Amino acid sequence: MHKEVIIIGAGPAGLTAASQLLKIGVEVMLIDRNDLVGGQLTKQTHMFFGSEKQHASKRGIDILTMLDEKLKQYPNKLTVFTQTTVVGLYNDKVVTCIKDDRYFKLSADAIIIATGASEKSLPFENNDLPGVYAAGAVQTLMNVYGVKPGHKVLMVGSGNIGLIVSYQLMQAGVHVVGLVEAADHISGYLVHASKIKRLGVDLWMNTSVKKAIGVDSVEAVEIWQLDDQWQGIPGTEKQLEVDTICIAVGLAPLTELLQQIGAEVVYIRELGGNVPRVNKHYETSINNVFACGDVTGIEEASSAMIAGEITGIETALKLGYHVPNHTAKLTQLHCDLDTLRQGPHGSKIRQGIAKLGVQL
Amino acid sequence: MRIRQHPILMFTEKQKIQFYYNGKQVYGYDGDTIASALHALGIKNLSHSIHLKRARGFYCAIGNCASCNMEVNGEPNVRTCITPLKKDMDVKQQVGKGRPYDA
Numbered sequence A: 001m002h003k004e005v006i007i008i009g010a011g012p013a014g015l016t017a018a019s020q021l022l023k024i025g026v027e028v029m030l031i032d033r034n035d036l037v038g039g040q041l042t043k044q045t046h047m048f049f050g051s052e053k054q055h056a057s058k059r060g061i062d063i064l065t066m067l068d069e070k071l072k073q074y075p076n077k078l079t080v081f082t083q084t085t086v087v088g089l090y091n092d093k094v095v096t097c098i099k100d101d102r103y104f105k106l107s108a109d110a111i112i113i114a115t116g117a118s119e120k121s122l123p124f125e126n127n128d129l130p131g132v133y134a135a136g137a138v139q140t141l142m143n144v145y146g147v148k149p150g151h152k153v154l155m156v157g158s159g160n161i162g163l164i165v166s167y168q169l170m171q172a173g174v175h176v177v178g179l180v181e182a183a184d185h186i187s188g189y190l191v192h193a194s195k196i197k198r199l200g201v202d203l204w205m206n207t208s209v210k211k212a213i214g215v216d217s218v219e220a221v222e223i224w225q226l227d228d229q230w231q232g233i234p235g236t237e238k239q240l241e242v243d244t245i246c247i248a249v250g251l252a253p254l255t256e257l258l259q260q261i262g263a264e265v266v267y268i269r270e271l272g273g274n275v276p277r278v279n280k281h282y283e284t285s286i287n288n289v290f291a292c293g294d295v296t297g298i299e300e301a302s303s304a305m306i307a308g309e310i311t312g313i314e315t316a317l318k319l320g321y322h323v324p325n326h327t328a329k330l331t332q333l334h335c336d337l338d339t340l341r342q343g344p345h346g347s348k349i350r351q352g353i354a355k356l357g358v359q360l
Numbered sequence B: 001m002r003i004r005q006h007p008i009l010m011f012t013e014k015q016k017i018q019f020y021y022n023g024k025q026v027y028g029y030d031g032d033t034i035a036s037a038l039h040a041l042g043i044k045n046l047s048h049s050i051h052l053k054r055a056r057g058f059y060c061a062i063g064n065c066a067s068c069n070m071e072v073n074g075e076p077n078v079r080t081c082i083t084p085l086k087k088d089m090d091v092k093q094q095v096g097k098g099r100p101y102d103a
């Protein structure tokens, strides 16, 4: 099957790119390996942070319903493949997929890669035991499938994900024994941290996991204090009885497909690791292959949605479509992105983008 | 391990789905993935590492890491965290890289 544009990944970035393209009149194929569209939004039951315009104070799951409704207006121009994993991407814009054991090819004039990110793991003894789970995985298990990860949890990492998932664990009736953070301060928003602290969760700074204990799954964890070089201090070990260790130490962009077609990828720590070198039109080093959302740098759903809109418009322009008032629209969208990235929490992403050397 | 009460989400009782785990008849619910159904039954140990035979559970739950690979209906290396549960599925703890699959 051939369409004008293939979008790989139906998270907030892919969905908004799709809705822009459809509005302009472009045919779109949207592919996601999950059985639900929405990416990370499918499990976000909390009120969003960000700006009013990007739906702050709405829940992720409700934002998703809204985006999904928009797409439903274009049944003739949109084809959605769910439970479909893209395994190959070739220079002639051919995409190879697997769905239900079946392997097939699709092709397009332009491709947008919006594959998001994967959660990092953390090195410690026995970190491979069942019961050591990524925070997003725990969130999926609870909020999408309604299953608790365990009874007693230690959270590792005090970024927004660690803080929010701790709160959601408590909402599901799970006991959060405590939260450890290697740095000397909370790295996420303080409002989230105070909320869980008020509910009785101990927040231990300068502390990390020494080892997990258990035979076939986690039965306890040993934590210890770290010195200012982030080295464990012998003698400070403490054992906690837990059956789950939840790892929330950040995400890394999913760039495999981009690397497969030989798109230029650069390592920028502030953006989460290897990211494609995109220009200000969100086009990668390969003609007509675009990328947006967390795959171009770990940020937020709010920014992923704006980047998706920009990428949708830019892709349509590249394919020769006429987009009324595009200059004004694009300027406004870039301006919205700048606003989101203001403030101390945006400093990392600002530094990362500066290293990339373009105006994103 | 199912969530019964939640301040925001509604988890209504769904239709039961029967399947097999290592030959034993067990149940999950409509909407489950294989991994979520097993986890709800308290089964966290899904496979073993290839060389040291260490226990493996899921890690990412979104199809990224292959930590949840199991043998399903005779086919090895199925990512159970993103595979919807279906009636009568034969789910087995995988041994090593899995037996060769005769499709």
Ligand SMILES: Cc1cc2nc3c(=O)[nH]c(=O)nc-3n(C[C@H](O)[C@H](O)[C@H](O)COP(=O)(O)OP(=O)(O)OC[C@H]3O[C@@H](n4cnc5c(N)ncnc54)[C@H](O)[C@@H]3O)c2cc1C
Residues within 6 Å of the ligand: A008, A009, A010, A011, A012, A013, A014, A031, A032, A033, A034, A037, A038, A039, A040, A041, A044, A047, A048, A049, A050, A084, A085, A086, A087, A114, A115, A116, A117, A136, A139, A160, A161, A164, A165, A254, A292, A293, A294, A295, A298, A299, A300, A301, A302, A303, A304, B062
């Ligand atoms: C716990 C948590 C809380 C958060 N809270 C907020 C918040 O309050 N406000 C906010 O703005 N942001 C928040 N975020 C961040 C936000 O969710 C992400 O930045 C955003 O989802 C990124 O969007 P995306 O479309 O780039 O990627 P994703 O949402 O990750 O979507 C990528 C999609 O691509 C699919 N995919 C990947 N590879 C393939 C492949 N090979 N084949 C087929 N499909 C593939 C995936 O299945 C996925 O559906 C939070 C994140 C988490 C984990």
Ligand code: FES
Residues within 6 Å of the ligand: B057, B058, B059, B060, B061, B062, B063, B064, B065, B066, B067, B068, B069, B079, B080, B081, B082
């Ligand atoms: S747990 Fe990572 S692929 Fe299933």
